[in-house]
Amino acid sequence: MITGVCVCPICKGPLISANQEFRCDACSQEYPIVDGIPDFFLSQPEDEEDQHWRENLVWLDPQMAEARDTIYSLSVREMKGMSFAMQQLGPLTFSGCRILEVGTGTGHFARWMAEVSASQTEIYALDFSWPMFEYAKLHTADQPGVVLLRANSTGKLPFRNESFDFVFLRLAPLGEHRIDNVQASLQLLKPGGWLFKAGWDPRTRGESWTEAVLKAGYECAETHEWLYPRTKTRAEYAASRVEAERAIAFGAPIGNPPEEPVSLVSMVCETLRIARKPG
Numbered sequence: 363m364i365t366g367v368c369v370c371p372i373c374k375g376p377l378i379s380a381n382q383e384f385r386c387d388a389c390s391q392e393y394p395i396v397d398g399i400p401d402f403f404l405s406q407p408e409d410e411e412d413q414h415w416r417e418n419l420v421w422l423d424p425q426m427a428e429a430r431d432t433i434y435s436l437s438v439r440e441m442k443g444m445s446f447a448m449q450q451l452g453p454l455t456f457s458g459c460r461i462l463e464v465g466t467g468t469g470h471f472a473r474w475m476a477e478v479s480a481s482q483t484e485i486y487a488l489d490f491s492w493p494m495f496e497y498a499k500l501h502t503a504d505q506p507g508v509v510l511l512r513a514n515s516t517g518k519l520p521f522r523n524e525s526f527d528f529v530f531l532r533l534a535p536l537g538e539h540r541i542d543n544v545q546a547s548l549q550l551l552k553p554g555g556w557l558f559k560a561g562w563d564p565r566t567r568g569e570s571w572t573e574a575v576l577k578a579g580y581e582c583a584e585t586h587e588w589l590y591p592r593t594k595t596r597a598e599y600a601a602s603r604v605e606a607e608r609a610i611a612f613g614a615p616i617g618n619p620p621e622e623p624v625s626l627v628s629m630v631c632e633t634l635r636i637a638r639k640p641g
């Protein structure tokens with residue numbers, strides 16, 4: 363199924379499936395398949411000083427991946443915003459529907475999407491981190507609709523324009539040369555396709571996301587927010603500490619650092635933004 367969607371990220375030529383790799387029929391560039399995962403990652407940004415890129419390197423850290431997996435295994439299905447997102451997304455899917463998940467991480471959301479989607483929905487779950495893929499593989503192994511693939515979401519992507527019915531973006535970057543993720547999604551979406559963009563961000567100040575998205579060419583847009591207290595287990599708290607420590611070690615921003623003295627109750631702020639490309 364991958365050759366229907368994926369193309370050579372360098373020249374957009376068609377891919378031919380060989381033994382343990384894909385090869386571009388136009389420029390002959392080869393892309394290995396590593397442990398079942400096609401690897402379309404080309405390179406880091408040319409600007410080695412790129413601050414966002416340096417912060418992202420924390421996702422290559424095995425301890426970070428393990429901590430994130432522990433946290434998500436204990437918390438994902440309790441997220442009110444994401445439960446709502448899955449309720450919205452599921453009925454909009456159909457046989458042959460294609461979803462792109464950018465920065466799938468541990469694969470918890472790819473799995474959830476597969477569970478709520480119509481049968482024969484194809485979910486292309488992209489990431490750049492091998493340690494994260496270890497967990498994504500575990501969580502999606504029994505979901506035949508989920509295709510894991512490696513690429514740089516801020517580099518040249520291995521997809522044709524207008525290939526996806528959904529772009530699902532949660533806490534991950536998208537767009538080459540800092541092109542806005544809303545614009546990058548618009549390119550990837552088929553006419554009538556949906557952008558689901560979720561995160562922890564509090565309400566945006568200034569021009570609202572909805573206004574910006576309509577200006578960018580979407581036909582409708584809405585935002586949702588949830589603010590609620592949640593009690594963590596000790597295991598989740600311990601994993602949050604590891605996550606915060608690893609983020610600090612890599613110079614990456616930390617959202618909600620675990621508090622001292624230990625508080626197992628914290629406020630959760632979730633946001634979900636949905637926009638539709640004109641049909």
Ligand SMILES: C[S@@+](CC[C@H](N)C(=O)[O-])C[C@H]1O[C@@H](n2cnc3c(N)ncnc32)[C@H](O)[C@@H]1O
Nearest residue numbers: 418421465467489490491514515516532533534
């Ligand atoms: C904060 S985590 C979010 C994971 C998941 N989407 C979630 O909501 O929890 C960011 C994920 O994006 C991936 N990521 C970050 N930068 C990336 C890039 N340039 N290309 C591909 N994946 C990237 C990381 O490896 C990590 O798995």
